[in-house]
Amino acid sequence: MSLSLEAIQAAAERLKGHIVETPCAFSQKLSAITRTQLWIKYENQQYTSAFKERGALNKLATLSADERARGVYAASAGNHAQGIAYHAQRLGIPATIVMPHGTPFVKVQKTQSYGARVVIEGANYDDSSAHAQKICADAGAVYVHPFNDYDVMAGQGTLAIEMLEAVPDLDVLLVPIGGGGLIAGMATAAKALKPWIKVIGIEAAMYPSFAARRRGLNMPTGGSTIAEGIAVKAVGDLSFTTANPLVDDVLVIDEADFERAIAAFVNVEKTVAEGAGAAGLAAVMRYPEKFEGQKVGLILCGGNIDMRLLASVLQRELVREKRLVTYRILGDDRPGMLSLVADVISRKGGNIVDVAHNRLVLDVPAKGAEFDILVETQDARHAHEIADALRATGYALRME
Known part of the structure; x- marks a missing residue:
């Protein structure tokens, strides 16, 4: 199997009317600050405040009646969990989500509010994933991987279709990388529709798994990052194989970069981004010379940040300034x-x-x-x- 534009277009048809076709808007102020022409895809306006609904719903929509009856299991630091929980509830599918210790309470609470059973297990996503797959097998249910799944990737790829429909002359797409599902889907769609567009991935310095594998390096991973949504120790095999030939570059950014971008979204755009959701803007602010004068599309991919953490970030930005x-x-x-x-x-x-x-x-x-x-x-x-x-x-x- 492989991922194709046709599969992503089919996913887009499945999702119509069930998710929000979020705005892709030009930011005059941030464009002036970064000396680019910057368009922002506001995925924090999805019902669960994150793009993960796309892949989750596309996967759930492809399940047979028997698979739906057996229920689904997943592991997630939060946004995939909420996407699965919300749409599983809508479709009448029992859902169990395993989340790592330290997951922001707001994400745990929201996942439970959508009707899913939440199990807290594991020090990080990888530990949670191993536990989720074990108890899923014991229950005879269906495991929905957050990124290493072609149906999930196809759902995420619908973002690129929407962005290029809204702004056909984009020069660059900036895409956060955790396990690689988002960039695999988006790169597949974008390069098929516009082969000369640049697709650039963004990773947290504590979790550079895609960059390390791409460059053949043994780079350490781990730590408490503000971008917990992309804190994945090992990129998925399917997502890496799909994305790597299509990705033009991968940029690795630091914790302070995420903080500055979160604060910029609040102070300039008056909108809320979680750490991973601010990755694209963080990259433009960290490496302005790479994007100066270009038409750049980035995804504000999630807005589920703990309010105490957001308050701390905003105060820290006041100290920096x-x-x-x-x-x-x-x-x-x-x-x-x-x-x-x-x-x-x-x-x-x-x-x-x-x-x-x-x-x-x-x-x-x-x-x-x-x-x-x-x-x-x-x-x-x-x-x-x-x-x-x-x-x-x-x-x-x-x-x-």
């Missing part, structure tokens, strides 16, 4: 010292958010104290102006 700054001051432990410092910050237009007062630091004199003052500023220039004013008081200062 020097809009949230800690001034560490070594001063006298005497009345009026904090009042003096606060007055300097106030006159410069800074807003004090928090103050930590530490008398027990041993490299500080016994009659002194260390103060950490967290201040909200306008920008990096403003932050340095406040720092200069504080130094003018005569106290030692470090800005963090």
Whole structure:
């Protein structure tokens, strides 16, 4: 067997009316920031907030009546789980999902809300997958692989058809890679419809399985990435064999890149992306010279991020931009010292958010104290102006 444009087109017909044909919209602001012409496919607008519905539904729709009655099993860090659970419920198919320890609670909760039985087992996706396949075999049910399955790949490939229908003259498609199902489907469709288009994969630095296999390298994988949706230790055999000849390049990006892109989606586009969902924008922001002046299509492939994590990412971005700054001051432990410092910050237009007062630091004199003052500023220039004013008081200062 292999994957073909005809199979992807058939999947597109199956999916019509059952999933959202999400917008593929031009971003004027992000295009200006990245010096590209940037189109975003908003898959976070699917009912389960992720593209995984496409492959899940296409697979479920191809099952026989007997297979549907026996039920389905799957392993997933979240989005495949929700896609299977939601559409299995719609079709009256019993579903069991195995999820690894540490899966964001929002994904576990949503999967259960769609009627699936959730089993938490395994330290990562690979462990969960092994357990899911074992209990699936014991139950005599059907295992639905999240990426190493031609029907699933065909469903994911419908994204490329929609994007090229919306913007036929795209030069580049940027596609996140976990197990490889999305890029296999999209590359197959895109290269068949427009052979000269570039298809570039994006991987997390902690999980570069596709890039390692492509380059014949033994690269370490593992770790707690914010892009847990693409945290897969080994790319699928079928998905790799399908995608590799069609993929023009694979870019590996760091955790800070994901964070910046998540924050940019919130602050600029006013939309929410999970880590993996921000991979395409993260790549453009990390490697702007590779895409300058080109028409780039990327997939905001999921928006299921824990709200506490999102809050942390947004605050960390404020720190990167020097809009949230800690001034560490070594001063006298005497009345009026904090009042003096606060007055300097106030006159410069800074807003004090928090103050930590530490008398027990041993490299500080016994009659002194260390103060950490967290201040909200306008920008990096403003932050340095406040720092200069504080130094003018005569106290030692470090800005963090």
